[in-house]
Amino acid sequence: MEKLLRLTAGWLIDGTGSPPKRDMLVCVENATIVSVTSACRGEPGPREPSGADLSRCTVLPGLVDCHVHLAMSGTDDARIRNRQLCLPYHEAVPLIRERLLAHLACGIVAVRDGGDGAAHSLRYRIEHLPCPDLPVALKSPGTAWHSPGRYGKLIGRAPREGVSLAECITTRREAADHVKLVNSGLNSLHEFGRETPPQFGREELAGAVAAARRGGLKTMVHANGKIPVRLAVEAGCDSIEHGFFMGFENLERMADRQTFWVPTAFTMKAFAEQALSGSREAEISRRNLDHQLEQLRRARELGVPVASGTDAGGPGIHHGKALAEELKLFMEAGFSIQDAIRCAALNGARLLGIESVVGEVKAGRAATFLVVPGPPDALPGSLRHAERVYVLGTRVK
Ligand SMILES: [Zn+2]
Known part of the structure; x- marks a missing residue:
């Protein structure tokens, strides 16, 4: 069975070196990120089945x-x-x-x-x-x-x-x-x-x-x-x-x-x-x-x-x-x-030599990323309070 995951993040640092982006929707199928797109501001974005609200969190690569x-x-x-x-x-x-x-x-x-x-x-x-x-x-x-x-x-x-x-x-x-x-x-x-x-x-x-x-x-x-x-x-x-x-x-x-x-x-x-x-x-x-x-x-x-x-x-x-x-x-x-x-x-x-497992939060890349509380300004200190960690599409924390 396919494993699907849709997360709406308040902020995203994709790991390419580009500046943080606001309100982004990350879609994952099995172990791979299939799309990263802008989520409509103000509207309730598609949430995870668990209903978790990540609008006050930042998503970044593992x-x-x-x-x-x-x-x-x-x-x-x-x-x-x-x-x-x-x-x-x-x-x-x-x-x-x-x-x-x-x-x-x-x-x-x-x-x-x-x-x-x-x-x-x-x-x-x-x-x-x-x-x-x-x-x-x-x-x-x-x-x-x-x-x-x-x-x-x-x-x-x-x-x-x-x-x-x-x-x-x-x-x-x-x-x-x-x-x-x-x-x-x-x-x-x-x-x-x-x-x-x-x-x-x-x-x-x-x-x-x-x-x-x-x-x-x-x-x-x-x-x-x-x-x-x-x-x-x-x-x-x-x-x-x-x-x-x-x-x-x-x-x-x-x-x-x-x-x-x-x-x-x-x-x-x-x-x-x-x-x-x-x-x-x-x-x-x-x-x-x-x-x-x-x-x-x-x-x-x-x-x-x-x-x-x-x-x-x-x-x-x-x-x-x-x-x-x-x-x-x-x-x-x-x-x-x-x-x-x-x-x-x-x-x-x-x-x-593990770019196939971790590196960037981009379409086509491995779904290995974290969710930390607060905006990018709270980093890197907020790494100590990582709320969620996903490795190859599976939540491990
Ligand atoms: Zn040493």
């Missing part, structure tokens, strides 16, 4: 968080943070499920994991998804790869001596959805703009990206600073994660090559909020954030494809809720709400 760590909680409790690093898989399973549900509650229908040391998120995806009562798409690299003795142990492993990055990727790429590389350290919270050296050389990175591509996988690279980012972009990676202090020249490079950028700006705001007020850490985190927003402003002008990711699972970065915070920062950097939603929907979907 969202994607392009950088999460499902094996970790956003807690700032050091004891829990330490313990979660060595949690056995069976204890991680209910926590990962809980975190995926937290994403769904905020309208996030797909997440891309940045890795965990035990590859729990990948095992979870293999053993538990897809799942009818948890309709969130998960893409996971398993573990990330870092250079021996350098940053990255919490989320990955280093190649054994004498084994190249490309060989590691080739032998372990079967089950993974993408490859995650770590090519710099973390940002200093004590010294503004301190750059760490790259973890891998140009050749090794290029070999790794090529090995991933031979297996049909994209490569996401953790990189901060001018040189680590430049090497990763020149090696042909698909996305730069974080990219603090990469500089405008790298943004130009990324615009030319259409390399995605996932700026995770909220990480610095979270650090600033947790640090003792007036402390050096609070001041440097705040300056790091301001610098990142300056880069984000420039990325928008240059046409760098920006996708939103939060690094949820980091201290103070809570699964689901953090995406609204990240999008607020995009708007501080000059993005309109429709631009910000495009980054969080279509751009994220393109980066994950």
Whole structure:
């Protein structure tokens, strides 16, 4: 039997980047949007059989968080943070499920994991998804790869001596959805703009990206600073994660090559909020954030494809809720709400390769969208109170 759905929305952000439209009728047949048309103002529009009135709500595409760590909680409790690093898989399973549900509650229908040391998120995806009562798409690299003795142990492993990055990727790429590389350290919270050296050389990175591509996988690279980012972009990676202090020249490079950028700006705001007020850490985190927003402003002008990711699972970065915070920062950097939603929907979907499932609210596209209370002005904060979530035509919240 055909499943029909007709929703009259007070406002629609279709995800193409065009401004919000008033009073729109969205018609869905089975899993597909068949039409999006103007609903007559003042007249009672065709309603859902349930009679729900969405005239005070905004409809927008389902969202994607392009950088999460499902094996970790956003807690700032050091004891829990330490313990979660060595949690056995069976204890991680209910926590990962809980975190995926937290994403769904905020309208996030797909997440891309940045890795965990035990590859729990990948095992979870293999053993538990897809799942009818948890309709969130998960893409996971398993573990990330870092250079021996350098940053990255919490989320990955280093190649054994004498084994190249490309060989590691080739032998372990079967089950993974993408490859995650770590090519710099973390940002200093004590010294503004301190750059760490790259973890891998140009050749090794290029070999790794090529090995991933031979297996049909994209490569996401953790990189901060001018040189680590430049090497990763020149090696042909698909996305730069974080990219603090990469500089405008790298943004130009990324615009030319259409390399995605996932700026995770909220990480610095979270650090600033947790640090003792007036402390050096609070001041440097705040300056790091301001610098990142300056880069984000420039990325928008240059046409760098920006996708939103939060690094949820980091201290103070809570699964689901953090995406609204990240999008607020995009708007501080000059993005309109429709631009910000495009980054969080279509751009994220393109980066994950799931445009057939989510991206835009347009005729012919998949019926994956959300209903949030209030007008577009209430976004992105209203994402935290998403009233309904539809995935492929089925209401899942
Ligand atoms: Zn991360």
